[in-house]
Amino acid sequence: MASPILHIKDSYYFEVPAFMWRHNYESRDQVPEFLREAHPHATPEEFNKALDGKILIPQLPGVSLKNLYQSDSPLAISKFMILELVAAAIIAFIFIRLAGMIRTGERPKGKFWNFFEAILLFMRDEVARPAIGKHDADKFLPVLWTLFFFVLGCNLLGMVPWAGSPTASFSVTLALAAVTLGTGMICGVVKFGPVGYLKNQIPHMELPFVLALFLKPMIWVIEVFGLFIKHGVLGVRLLANMVAGHIVLLSIMGIAFSVEGAVSPYWGISAPISVFGATAISMLELFVAFLQAYVFVFLSSLFIGAAIHHH
Amino acid sequence: MVSPRFLIGLALSFVMLLGIAPTVAFAAAAGGDHAHGDHIGHANADKEMENPAEIKASLAIWSLVVFLILMAILWKFAWGPIVAGLEKREAGIAENIASAERAAGDAKRMIADYEAKLAGAADQVRAMLDEARRDAEHTKEEIIAEAKSAAGVEHERQMRELRTATDQALKALSETFADQAVALAGRIIQEKLNAKDHDRLVKEAVAKFAQSPSMN
Numbered sequence: 001m002a003s004p005i006l007h008i009k010d011s012y013y014f015e016v017p018a019f020m021w022r023h024n025y026e027s028r029d030q031v032p033e034f035l036r037e038a039h040p041h042a043t044p045e046e047f048n049k050a051l052d053g054k055i056l057i058p059q060l061p062g063v064s065l066k067n068l069y070q071s072d073s074p075l076a077i078s079k080f081m082i083l084e085l086v087a088a089a090i091i092a093f094i095f096i097r098l099a100g101m102i103r104t105g106e107r108p109k110g111k112f113w114n115f116f117e118a119i120l121l122f123m124r125d126e127v128a129r130p131a132i133g134k135h136d137a138d139k140f141l142p143v144l145w146t147l148f149f150f151v152l153g154c155n156l157l158g159m160v161p162w163a164g165s166p167t168a169s170f171s172v173t174l175a176l177a178a179v180t181l182g183t184g185m186i187c188g189v190v191k192f193g194p195v196g197y198l199k200n201q202i203p204h205m206e207l208p209f210v211l212a213l214f215l216k217p218m219i220w221v222i223e224v225f226g227l228f229i230k231h232g233v234l235g236v237r238l239l240a241n242m243v244a245g246h247i248v249l250l251s252i253m254g255i256a257f258s259v260e261g262a263v264s265p266y267w268g269i270s271a272p273i274s275v276f277g278a279t280a281i282s283m284l285e286l287f288v289a290f291l292q293a294y295v296f297v298f299l300s301s302l303f304i305g306a307a308i309h310h311h
Numbered sequence: 312m313v314s315p316r317f318l319i320g321l322a323l324s325f326v327m328l329l330g331i332a333p334t335v336a337f338a339a340a341a342g343g344d345h346a347h348g349d350h351i352g353h354a355n356a357d358k359e360m361e362n363p364a365e366i367k368a369s370l371a372i373w374s375l376v377v378f379l380i381l382m383a384i385l386w387k388f389a390w391g392p393i394v395a396g397l398e399k400r401e402a403g404i405a406e407n408i409a410s411a412e413r414a415a416g417d418a419k420r421m422i423a424d425y426e427a428k429l430a431g432a433a434d435q436v437r438a439m440l441d442e443a444r445r446d447a448e449h450t451k452e453e454i455i456a457e458a459k460s461a462a463g464v465e466h467e468r469q470m471r472e473l474r475t476a477t478d479q480a481l482k483a484l485s486e487t488f489a490d491q492a493v494a495l496a497g498r499i500i501q502e503k504l505n506a507k508d509h510d511r512l513v514k515e516a517v518a519k520f521a522q523s524p525s526m527n
Contacts, residue, residue: 070357084374
């Protein structure tokens with residue numbers, strides 16, 4: 001069996017139940033080239049069997065894959081790239097429509113739109129303004145709002161059958177953490193100047209001059225390390241939560257789907273239990289999807305707030 | 312009580328499991344047959360393939376680009392108008408509250424005005440009533456006084472008439488009485504007195520009678 005990690009990692013195909021997507025290769029020539037080259041001895045039937053339920057993502061001409069999960073080309077289109085676009089499109093659709101409803105100062109009508117407006121206001125009044133300060137917070141709202149809904153969208157896609165969580169990949173979470181770091185750095189430099197921003201990393205301390213001469217450079221180094229670590233952890237936390245949730249789900253569903261289980265007489269008992277368990281964990285995952293999006297944006301606000309204010 | 316929808320969902324998922332499990336088992340068994348244990352699609356893998364912490368530069372850059380484009384689009388078409396709309400709404404609400412407070416203040420002032428006016432009206436009514444009562448009292452007294460004076464005058468007149476009538480009656484009576492007395496005395500005295508004595512006696516009697524005041 002392949003590692004379960006492959007189920008939550010980025011790949012170059014979408015996986016659906018086998019009966020929904022059959023491959024009917026009759027000769028090896030119809031099989032994509034990278035697979036043919038990788039498996040010189042496999043028969044068309046073996047390819048069909050292995051690829052049933054796998055919707056290969058069409059690649060740009062000239063882009064070659066190493067296997068279903070890896071490519072040497074930077075232009076290869078992966079599942080998470082498409083899912084990110086889907087999340088972005090859904091978010092753009094929802095909020096451009098919501099903007100059309102409330103731009104005149106009217107209130108949105110209906111639960112659906114009020115739900116999103118409530119989140120926007122919560123992010124503004126309970127997250128951004130307390131963390132950054134009322135005066136500056138509103139400038140950062142577009143970044144924070146986009147971060148929240150993009151993270152939330154990517155998290156929730158993990159709960160959609162046959163999709164997946166882009167936020168279960170470091171490539172995505174660290175890129176988003178870099179957005180926070182970059183925002184803080186740019187705005188800090190704009191506010192204090194490059195030197196001022198760097199000096200601002202040292203907390204204010206009343207030290208005798210001689211002591212300060214030795215301590216302050218060391219503290220500065222620690223603080224600068226800390227700055228990168230904090231933002232790195234922002235990405236790690238999100239990834240860990242998503243990966244952990246999906247692995248737990250996989251393990252529990254694995255009870256129902258394992259080969260040994262399926263042929264054992266107790267499968268009739270273990271399978272329903274695992275379905276129950278997976279349903280319950282899915283509920284938890286839904287909550288975690290929202291919670292981690294909130295935590296990500298909350299911490300981002302704190303970091304941005306720290307970057308643009310004196311310690 | 313478990314909802315029927317939940318039970319149907321449970322039954323469906325169980326049926327799906329029953330349908331899928333043998334396929335999975337079969338596929339896994341078929342996979343196991345592979346000579347090198349080499350999964351189709353997993354060839355050429357380096358050790359990064361199963362590393363959950365792998366960082367792919369292409370996906371990272373793509374994520375950043377998608378995020379920034381999304382943010383730019385939303386900034387222009389969603390967040391800007393939404394912030395403007397929210398501010399407009401907040402200003403509207405603040406304006407509504409202010410105007411409601413103004414209206415409440417106006418209403419309070421008007422109530423005070425009307426209460427003062429009402430109180431003034433009551434005073435006015437009281438004054439009017441008092442005046443009316445005073446007028447009525449005055450008129451009553453006038454009427455009574457007039458009646459009294461009229462009655463007094465009438466009484467006076469009647470008394471005068473009465474006195475006149477009494478005087479006349481007395482005069483007539485005294486004349487008659489004198490004549491009768493004279494006649495009577497004459498008859499008595501005719502036998503004893505002569506005419507001289509007779510006249511003198513009459514005159515004295517009449518004078519005495521006239522001097523005596525009316526006793527009525």
